[in-house]
Amino acid sequence: MTEFLKALRTLLAQLAEHEASEAHWGHLLRALVGDFPADASTLMVMDGDALRPVALMGLNDEVRGRRFALQDHPRLAAIASHPGVCRFPHDSPLPDPFDGLIDEDLSDVHDCLGVALRDEERLTGLLTLDALEPGRLDGLDDAQLLSIARLLGTCLRLAERLRTTRTRLNEALTQEPSSEVGWRWSSRAMRQLDNAIELVAPTDMSVLLHGETGVGKELAVRALHRRSGRHQGPLVQVNCAALPESLIESELFGHRRGAFSGATEDRRGHFAMADGGTLMLDEIGELPLSLQPKLLRVLQEGEIQPLGCETSRQVDVRIVAVTNRDLEAEVEAGRFRADLYHRLSAFPLHVPPLRDRPEDIPLLVGHFLEINRVRLGLNNLRLQAEAETALLAWHWPGNVRELEHTLARAALRALGDREAPATADRRQAVALIMPDHLDLPDDRGVAVSMRHHEVSAESATSPGPSLSMKEATEAFQRHHIQASLRDHDGNWAASARALGMDPGNLHRLARRLGLKAS
Known part of the structure; x- marks a missing residue:
């Protein structure tokens, strides 16, 4: 509770000055539900006619770039219309928006619940919890979840009202219209x-x-x-x-x-x-x-x-x-x-060119993946970890347009590998984009990425020409994480913030790379 109160105080102080960042919302979400037995959790806010994630746990950063329209996601629509805690049976036929996005083998979510966040009768956002094993969330107290929802709803309501007040004050002082909310860039x-x-x-x-x-x-x-x-x-x-x-x-x-x-x-x-x-x-x-x-x-x-x-x-x-x-x-x-x-x-x-702002790649990737998911009629579309590493390592001479076209081609190739020609139901499909689907050159990306992440020659092992793309990028990731841990005295949470990652994702990546994650 102390951690939650600190997170809430920090968030409210941030809101009093300007818009809160994903880091502030993420700190609050972890303080509230970080000890729950869930594999993933999201806090989403209404942004126009769609839900926009502002805080994630257990999901890749690219999910931040996605928008979830209620008419396209019946499970989210069910949570939005439910007056209390909406729990789904493990065999619910409704597709989960995070199916295939939590772990490496595209596992479906088998335990899911959500709570709508409201300002009186108006929907302002959703809190979701997902687990891969049936019954994992059965022990959670509905009364506690509703209390959390009320707290988060209060924060969202305060955020919106403070933003509206600042907007009106700015218009009164400058006689100029306010700007629309756009991308919340990471770089x-x-x-x-x-x-x-x-x-x-x-x-x-x-x-x-x-x-x-x-x-x-x-x-x-x-x-x-x-x-x-x-x-x-x-x-x-x-x-x-x-x-x-x-x-x-x-x-x-x-x-x-x-x-x-x-x-x-x-x-x-x-x-x-x-x-x-x-x-x-x-x-x-x-x-x-x-x-x-x-x-x-x-x-x-x-x-x-x-x-x-x-x-x-x-x-x-x-x-x-x-x-x-x-x-x-x-x-x-x-x-x-x-x-x-x-x-x-x-x-x-x-x-700036994309190679100078690699922190924005996950956000853009999520945006383009969602566009291609809808275009191809898939339940979900995601990147394999090695494919994400390859995207972060490439130097993108064609910038955002090259990234967009690369993902469009890769999505189509992934779908072709995923489904049987005449029998597959795309509406239930989760396609996985692998490095081969990206068709990126494998000889320059790692060196360029290392240069733009300012990894010194002494602290990074130069990948030899005999290494595969996967081996080279994993070597770079391993040294980059170790360097960040040294800079932050072994503090994993601080390192995750510096690397722009969810702490859970950093721990999973570290385990996969053979690093000891406490």
Whole structure:
């Protein structure tokens, strides 16, 4: 109880300042149900029309990236509608959302219960407990579970009301709309980017967004627009590289009928279409030098002159320029105007590559696995531990887009290995993605991962070329865990937090790797 009170006090103090993190919710969940004989437990909150996990025990971190819509999960829907503790018989025909996600052999859950968390009659979340053995949870006291549910419900209600109060206060002070809740990134780099977007979005400053191909720059642009005072206006996107050079001026600024051969009717142009909103100029580095002075004039004067028109018109447009090029190098090479570059980069933002933020991979993996589970009609889709290790070890030259496509292909291959061609019922299937399904190169990932985790040459054993991918990645995991334990004086809980893992998952991984986990 002392541990629970400390966790609750920490959580409430965090909520008083800003949104609580998964670590705070996880500490509270462990303090409440950590001694229960369950193999897995979740605390989920309503996020729109779906449940979002905020705390996990006994489940992989990728589950945090999933969303559980009640209409897709009848067992969760049954818990949500039950007035008390909802217990399921071990032979319940309702599929469990965590079947195949708890242990290595895809075992089904055989003992399951849950409690709905409510604010009066409104559902705010769920607490679930699962065990692989029938009857394991029979001894739990329903009255105690309901008391826990009331405490968690109070925390969720307080979290929502504090968030609503802060939102209204911010709107009253800034007269700007609040931002929508987006990803809760694990990496410091993405949290810094999110904070920078939050800072610049309410202004009208031009933003230069740069990053490698596939990192998610378009999502950052959407976040900028959504959090701005222009969110009710249009967001117009134009790819400068996809436009023929002879038509770029017309596409951007518009034209009158008869302005040139083929101009059979008036055209507004992208700037006019974006009036009152945001214009995303994708691949701005591809804009021809001949057109750059005209774009600069629009940015300076706030007016456009369509082709064939004798008069100019004012436009109110916020520019977000996007590029995967080094525009400073382009300026030095004479391929991009320096004055236009400085005008566009009033507030530069960098979207980091995936190899620099491996902490976010489990979150993204969970998101993409859930998308493919629904697409393929599976009961569940999960990664084998070695497959997750391979994902974390690869350096992702194609970034998030490469990860998305890799998992889509792997899910299909896993399904093909899982089911008999004509007899399998996908609705009851749990497909396991193994390293071979990923089809990743096996010669560079571990070394890159070690470099980005800053494991010193003295503390890490360099995998030899004769090692298989599995052996090399396990060697890296073993040394990385040992290094973390040394840094935290053998404290497994502190090491789990530093590694961004659930303590139960760390203990299981350590046992599998042959490390003594107390």
